Amino acid sequence: MIAEVIVDILNKQVNRSFDYLVPSHLEKIIKVGFRVNVPFGKTNRVGFVVGLKDSTLYAKGLRTISDIIDIYPLLNLEFIELAKYIATNNFSFYATALETMIPSALKIKYKKVARLNTSNPSIELKDIFRRKEINLDSLDNDKLKIIYDEASKENVILDTILKKKKDSNIVKFVKLIDDAKATSKKGKMLLDYLVEFDDLIELDLLTSDMGYSKDVIQTLEKNGAISIVEKEIIEEKNDIEYQDIRHDLNKYQQNAIEKIDLSYHDTYLIHGITGSGKTEVYMELIEKAINNGKDAIMLVPEISLTPQITALFKARFKSNIAILHSRLKTLERYNEWKRIYNGDVHIVVGARSAIFAPLNKLGVIIIDEEHEASYNQLNNPKYKAIDIAIKRGENHNCPVVLGSATPRISDYYKALEGEYNLITLPERTNKKPLPKAKVINMADELRHGNKSVLSKDLQEALKKRYKNGEQSILFLNRRGYSSFVMCRNCGEAIKCPHCDVALTYHSRTQSLKCHYCGFERPNVSRCEECGSDKIRFVGSGTEKIAEAASLLIPEAKIIRLDLDTTSKLIDYEEAFNKFKNKEADILVGTQMITKGLDFENVTLVGVVNADLALNYPLFDACEVAYDLIEQVSGRAGRSNLEGEVIIQTYKPNHYVIETVKNHDYDGFYNIEIRNRRLSSLPPFSNLVEIAVSSKDCNLCFNEAKTIVTNLKNVSSNSIVLGPAEDFIFKKNDVFTFKIQIKVLDDEVEDKIREIYPYYQSNKDINISITRM
Numbered sequence: 001m002i003a004e005v006i007v008d009i010l011n012k013q014v015n016r017s018f019d020y021l022v023p024s025h026l027e028k029i030i031k032v033g034f035r036v037n038v039p040f041g042k043t044n045r046v047g048f049v050v051g052l053k054d055s056t057l058y059a060k061g062l063r064t065i066s067d068i069i070d071i072y073p074l075l076n077l078e079f080i081e082l083a084k085y086i087a088t089n090n091f092s093f094y095a096t097a098l099e100t101m102i103p104s105a106l107k108i109k110y111k112k113v114a115r116l117n118t119s120n121p122s123i124e125l126k127d128i129f130r131r132k133e134i135n136l137d138s139l140d141n142d143k144l145k146i147i148y149d150e151a152s153k154e155n156v157i158l159d160t161i162l163k164k165k166k167d168s169n170i171v172k173f174v175k176l177i178d179d180a181k182a183t184s185k186k187g188k189m190l191l192d193y194l195v196e197f198d199d200l201i202e203l204d205l206l207t208s209d210m211g212y213s214k215d216v217i218q219t220l221e222k223n224g225a226i227s228i229v230e231k232e233i234i235e236e237k238n239d240i241e242y243q244d245i246r247h248d249l250n251k252y253q254q255n256a257i258e259k260i261d262l263s264y265h266d267t268y269l270i271h272g273i274t275g276s277g278k279t280e281v282y283m284e285l286i287e288k289a290i291n292n293g294k295d296a297i298m299l300v301p302e303i304s305l306t307p308q309i310t311a312l313f314k315a316r317f318k319s320n321i322a323i324l325h326s327r328l329k330t331l332e333r334y335n336e337w338k339r340i341y342n343g344d345v346h347i348v349v350g351a352r353s354a355i356f357a358p359l360n361k362l363g364v365i366i367i368d369e370e371h372e373a374s375y376n377q378l379n380n381p382k383y384k385a386i387d388i389a390i391k392r393g394e395n396h397n398c399p400v401v402l403g404s405a406t407p408r409i410s411d412y413y414k415a416l417e418g419e420y421n422l423i424t425l426p427e428r429t430n431k432k433p434l435p436k437a438k439v440i441n442m443a444d445e446l447r448h449g450n451k452s453v454l455s456k457d458l459q460e461a462l463k464k465r466y467k468n469g470e471q472s473i474l475f476l477n478r479r480g481y482s483s484f485v486m487c488r489n490c491g492e493a494i495k496c497p498h499c500d501v502a503l504t505y506h507s508r509t510q511s512l513k514c515h516y517c518g519f520e521r522p523n524v525s526r527c528e529e530c531g532s533d534k535i536r537f538v539g540s541g542t543e544k545i546a547e548a549a550s551l552l553i554p555e556a557k558i559i560r561l562d563l564d565t566t567s568k569l570i571d572y573e574e575a576f577n578k579f580k581n582k583e584a585d586i587l588v589g590t591q592m593i594t595k596g597l598d599f600e601n602v603t604l605v606g607v608v609n610a611d612l613a614l615n616y617p618l619f620d621a622c623e624v625a626y627d628l629i630e631q632v633s634g635r636a637g638r639s640n641l642e643g644e645v646i647i648q649t650y651k652p653n654h655y656v657i658e659t660v661k662n663h664d665y666d667g668f669y670n671i672e673i674r675n676r677r678l679s680s681l682p683p684f685s686n687l688v689e690i691a692v693s694s695k696d697c698n699l700c701f702n703e704a705k706t707i708v709t710n711l712k713n714v715s716s717n718s719i720v721l722g723p724a725e726d727f728i729f730k731k732n733d734v735f736t737f738k739i740q741i742k743v744l745d746d747e748v749e750d751k752i753r754e755i756y757p758y759y760q761s762n763k764d765i766n767i768s769i770t771r772m
Contacts, residue, residue: 001052001053002019002020002021002022002052002053002055002056002062003019003020003022003049003051003065004017004050004052005018005036005038005047005048005049005050006047006048006098007038007040007045007047008047008099009040009045009095010093010095011757011760011761012758015087015093015094015757017051018038019058020036020038020047020063021062021063021065022064022065023064023065023141024145025141025142025144025145025148026065026068026144028145028148028151029071029148029152029158030049030065031049031052031072032052032073032075032076032077032080033048033049033073033075033077034048034049034068034069034070034073035048035049035070035074035102036048036049036065036067036069037066037069038065039063039064039066044066048075048080048095050098070160071136071158071159074102074106074358075102076358076360078392078395079098079101080098082097082101082356082391083097083098083101086100086383086388087381089387090381090382090769090771091382091752091753091755091771092381092382092756093380093757096381097383100353100356100383103324103333103337104193104201104330104333106334110161111135111136112135112136112137112158112159113134113159113160113161114129114133114134114136114158114159115132115133115156115157115159116129116155117155117157118155118156122155125146125150125156128146162330162331172202172203172228172229173201173202173228174194174217174227174228174229175226175228175229176225177226177227178225178732179194179225181220181223181225181732182220182225184216184219187216187219187220190206190212190216190217190220194226202330203217203228224518244316247277247280249277249281250277252425252426253280253281253425253429256281256425257281257284257288260364260421260423261399262285262288262289262292262294262363262364265393265394265397265398265399265400266399266421267390267399267400267419267420268400268401268402268421269402269411269412269414269422269423270403271404271407271422271423271425271665272403272404272405272424273405273425273426273427273428273434273634273663274405274428274631274633274635275429275430275432275434275598275638276426276427278368278403278425279309279368280429281403281425282366282401282403283313283316285366285401286364286366287316287317288364289363289398290347293361293363294363294364294398295346295348295360295361296346296348296359296365297347297348297355297359297364297365297389297392298313298347298365298368299349299350299351299367299375299385299389300349300350300368300369301368301369301372301375309349310323310349313347313349317347320347321345321347321348321349322336322345322347322348322357323348324336324348324349324350324353324354324357325350325351340357340358340359343360346359346361352374352377352385355388355392356388361396362392362393363398364401365389365393366400366401366403367386367389367400367402367403368403368404370386370402370403370404371407371623371627373624378770382770402420405631405665406626406631407665409620409623409669409672409673409676409683410683414683430638430639430640432637432640432643434633434663435605435633435642435643435644436642436643436645437633437645437660437661437662437663438457438645438647438661439647439649439652439657440458440646440647440648441650441652442609442649442650443650452548453544453548453608454545454549454552454608455648458606459552461604461606461644461646462549462553462586462604463552463553465585465603465604466556466585466586469601470601470603470604470641471579471582471586471601471602472585472587472602472603472604472605472606473589473599473604473605473606473635473636474545474546474549474586474587474589474606475607475628475632476542476588476608485512485535486535487527487529487532487534487535490530492527492528492529494528496519497519498514498519498731498733499514499519499730499731500728500729500730500731501731503521505523506543511523542560542588542589542590543560546558549586549588553586556585557584557585557586558584558585558587559575559578559579559584559588560588561575561587561588580599582601587602598638600641601639601641602636602637602638602643603642603643603644604643604644604645605632605635605636605643605644605645605646606648607632607645607646607648610647610649610651610656611650613625614654614656617727619687619772620772625656626659626660626665626668629647629660630660630663630665633645633660633663645661647660647661655668655671659671680742680744681742682772685719685742685743686742686744687741687742687743687771687772688740688743688752688769688770688771689738689739689741689770690704690707690738690741690752690755690767690768690769690770691736691737692707692723692737692739692766692767693734693736693737693765693766693767693768694735694766695733695734695735696735696764697735699764699765700735700737700765701723701737703765704722704737704739707723708720708722708723710751711739714748715745715747715748717745717748718742718743718744718748719741719742720739720740720741720748721739721742722738722739722740723737724737724738734766752769755767
């Protein structure tokens with residue numbers, strides 16, 4: 001037997017399958033989707049079996065598989081084909097695409113065990129099984145052959161068990177600080193894994209189970225790329241409890257459920273205003289799919305949604321649901337994955353990577369808040385969860401349902417053009433109107449002598465809500481106390497020595513921090529350029545907003561919710577519960593408070609600086625700004641109390657502000673789609689961005705120019721722009737130039753596909769390619 005194996009080496013020359021002999025003792029067990037150890041060159045590598053056959057044209061000198069890593073296939077043919085799609089469509093390697101589909105809990109070492117499953121075992125089996133359970137790692141190949149042969153007859157059950165760790169509650173964890181500080185390939189691999197893992201990970205798992213040496217970890221810690229932290233493991237409690245209360249569906253919800261046909265594949269876009277009952281529609285669709293004997297996946301955009309969504313879904317579906325999120329311990333992750341793999345649960349709720357849940361009878365895939373950027377994986381292999389969902393929907397002949405109050409412009413365009421089916425939920429379930437919005441020109445506030453970050457109208461509205469026992473939310477898309485520290489004498493800002501950005505002031509620690517590389521230093525009292533003591537704090541962050549609210553209403557209880565105050569999910573849950581239980585009057589926060597939170601006593605939302613998102617140098621900056629303001633506005637007036645939104649801006653006539661104050665998504669869409677058509681931006685082109693980075697600025701620029709020249713020589717139809725300095729030109733002593741390509745033909749697409757592999761062996765240049 002011959003196995004076709006993809007080896008985990010990131011190189012253009014080996015970005016294909018290689019043939020290996022399957023040893024006789026593995027022939028009865030090995031299947032497509034197994035991970036195996038194989039000899040490659042002078043080393044052993046991990047590989048993925050993507051095909052099995054009886055013969056090969058390259059039989060001479062064929063090498064043999066050393067061992068299997070798994071005892072059942074982690075990937076099926078569907079996922080192997082998806083990996084090909086990801087690698088081809090997103091300019092990455094086949095091996096990394098396969099790797100990303102395997103949950104982190106399965107990338108560690110575990111015991112492979114066997115148990116008897118017959119009352120009449122053969123003499124050979126009796127000789128091997130001196131105990132009820134045996135460790136396969138202790139057996140030679142002859143005995144393994146017997147075990148695997150009998151397993152194929154179901155006389156033996158094969159299983160895996162995570163190796164037990166010490167009972168101590170004090171565990172060492174690795175925390176990612178800066179993913180740009182790797183000094184070796186192994187270090188870079190570890191940092192890439194930590195970026196994807198997106199949480200603290202146990203040190204023991206990295207060393208004893210995943211094979212990272214202590215030298216690599218110590219070097220990364222010394223360089224400031226990671227830190228080692230000790231943490232007491234305490235069982236987390238989720239205090240959010242919901243009863244399964246079924247509300248009468250309104251006519252729009254009923255229409256949505258009736259219109260979505262679960263018997264075949266199609267893509268539906270539910271455009272439902274905030275509070276229109278999209279979640280109830282999702283649960284009804286999932287229940288229908290389950291009653292049809294099918295499975296369901298529902299993606300949520302961020303971990304911040306999990307506590308509320310988890311409680312709602314568990315109340316409805318009890319134990320028939322698996323929740324995949326980053327706060328699960330390794331054993332819990334492993335057990336959840338096994339429950340899904342074994343078919344013990346039929347509903348999976350989770351963030352982006354849950355789209356790869358190994359459910360075999362999908363009946364519906366739902367993506368809530370489909371406009372969210374967190375559905376796009378930014379490190380290699382890059383992919384968009386919505387694209388994967390549609391591919392899986394095609395494979396399983398089931399519908400894909402996208403839902404949002406502010407759909408992506410490209411998706412709304414597809415719906416209006418008939419590529420997707422458009423369903424609207426134009427009414428709130430409480431039959432109340434959307435909150436009235438008022439725009440405040442902050443330039444007028446300054447002219448009238450108000451230098452506070454809060455306008456007079458917002459101050460009065462906050463005091464009124466506090467007096468009435470109602471709650472308020474203040475939203476700002478920035479954390480910290482002030483945006484930067486500036487000398488009023490010479491105009492110099494205090495900058496990060498490693499990045500092309502000003503440091504952010506944090507009053508609680510009296511420090512200046514870089515939110516890009518982690519650099520931190522004490523605050524200054526004198527300018528380091530001219531010696532002046534005329535130091536000024538410019539701009540405002542969540543910390544400063546909270547302080548202003550506290551000065552306005554000293555008796556008010558205020559909660560801050562941003563990445564500085566909620567580094568762990570348990571912090572978020574605690575803050576969430578306090579505000580939900582009315583133990584606080586004002587919630588001040590960043591982007592994490594704009595999504596899906598339902599507080600019945602919130603009647604006021606203040607958008608402190610609506611202009612921040614408008615100023616980002618991105619083609620979809622206006623779309624992001626509209627989404628943020630509309631989503632956070634929707635937190636007000638969700639029960640019987642009337643809501644109000646106050647939007648503070650220096651650009652009251654901007655079309656984003658004009659349309660969002662009226663909750664006029666269609667008006668915003670019409671202006672935005674016209675602008676994109678004139679500029680050949682998505683959905684009227686495929687936009688690809690190439691980032692060229694190096695510590696040598698001249699080398700970086702010259703390589704970027706070479707790439708631009710080569711792309712322009714290939715095609716005169718596609719538009720190649722750049723190279724231009726990145727928005728943050730220097731980050732952690734690394735310079736970056738950006739190239740944008742509006743792809744209008746296949747020739748330039750093929751040329752782009754050659755770029756990433758070409759630079760993989762170049763240690764001085766780093767290339768990142770993103771399909772926008």
